[in-house]
Amino acid sequence: MAQAGRISHTQLFVGPEGSGNLALALAYAQYVNCLHATDTDSCGTCSSCVKFEKLVHPDLHFTVPTISPYKQSKELAEDWREAFQKNPYINDFDWLQTIDTNANKQGNITSDECRDIVGRLGLTSYEAKYKVQIIWQAEYLKTEGNILLKLLEEPPQGTLIILVANNTEKVLPTILSRAQTVKIPKLQDQEIEDALLAHHACMPQKASDIARLADGDYNLALSLLAVEHDGYFETYSQWMRFCFGGKVDELQKWVENISGSGREYVKNFLGYTSQMMRAAFIYKYGDPKLLRVNEQERQFLVKFSSFLFEHNLSAIVESLDEAVVATERNANLKILFLNLSLYIGRQLKGGQKAA
Numbered sequence: 001m002a003q004a005g006r007i008s009h010t011q012l013f014v015g016p017e018g019s020g021n022l023a024l025a026l027a028y029a030q031y032v033n034c035l036h037a038t039d040t041d042s043c044g045t046c047s048s049c050v051k052f053e054k055l056v057h058p059d060l061h062f063t064v065p066t067i068s069p070y071k072q073s074k075e076l077a078e079d080w081r082e083a084f085q086k087n088p089y090i091n092d093f094d095w096l097q098t099i100d101t102n103a104n105k106q107g108n109i110t111s112d113e114c115r116d117i118v119g120r121l122g123l124t125s126y127e128a129k130y131k132v133q134i135i136w137q138a139e140y141l142k143t144e145g146n147i148l149l150k151l152l153e154e155p156p157q158g159t160l161i162i163l164v165a166n167n168t169e170k171v172l173p174t175i176l177s178r179a180q181t182v183k184i185p186k187l188q189d190q191e192i193e194d195a196l197l198a199h200h201a202c203m204p205q206k207a208s209d210i211a212r213l214a215d216g217d218y219n220l221a222l223s224l225l226a227v228e229h230d231g232y233f234e235t236y237s238q239w240m241r242f243c244f245g246g247k248v249d250e251l252q253k254w255v256e257n258i259s260g261s262g263r264e265y266v267k268n269f270l271g272y273t274s275q276m277m278r279a280a281f282i283y284k285y286g287d288p289k290l291l292r293v294n295e296q297e298r299q300f301l302v303k304f305s306s307f308l309f310e311h312n313l314s315a316i317v318e319s320l321d322e323a324v325v326a327t328e329r330n331a332n333l334k335i336l337f338l339n340l341s342l343y344i345g346r347q348l349k350g351g352q353k354a355a
């Protein structure tokens, strides 16, 4: 679009979590404002590029979800700059955690913020070819988003508005219809593996394992890399044995251990467990060629899949998803895992009976 000189003034970059849709939005904004852009990239060294890379260009504006008492993104400009530069693949949960660890609060983009956007885009630009407004997590625009409709439809000359979202179904239809949608595909395993090797001193086998687990989500890949873990398999296979075998003292010891491992580890572990449940289902009913598991995991699934059926599998996966949310909301992990273990145990035994 930029090469053809047909830059649509309102665009929506949609891609799954960890796909880099936000990072790409910023790169695009930098590119169209670069003073010495080549056909394929910005120069990275001109005065405009330097300011874009540091997120300090006076014509670059970010709107991000906030939580009370904050009402506008500009109150959090410093925190945002720091969070983005640390990880341009950041998700909304991690961002809201950095401004307030009380994750029970719901983030939002306020009507104050929307009016602020309209006001500042009405002013002439300082120095850039394009004044850029990036609205990250457009899903957070509820009815107050309607304040923006006129602006989105007809922004002032030389203005570029880029909305960034993970899921178009959650974006206000009135906004959706006023933006040109640009789809950002999920990252390939190989791309994630290459990036981990290039930018993080990561051993090849570990990079490959993480890429497979992350399933296209680079933010998740970084989290998996940051939290020391054993590849989760040992912990998982033990858990399933304890759930099913029902030895209470063993199970309790296991629960003690996992509860002390930190919430980040627990979230990743629950995600891994969901993946293994789905893998068991694919092994049993689908095309085994689609399995994304290593040899050790495959051997476990051969036996374990005989306990899984459509009804108990969906119940278990649902309970795991709920456990992730509860973990994010600071639930008591010991109680959570005890209840979850008993539930999964019942489901596995029930599944076998039903068969």
Ligand SMILES: [Zn+2]
Residues within 6 Å of the ligand: 033, 034, 035, 036, 037, 042, 043, 044, 045, 046, 047, 048, 049, 050
């Ligand atoms: Zn440049």
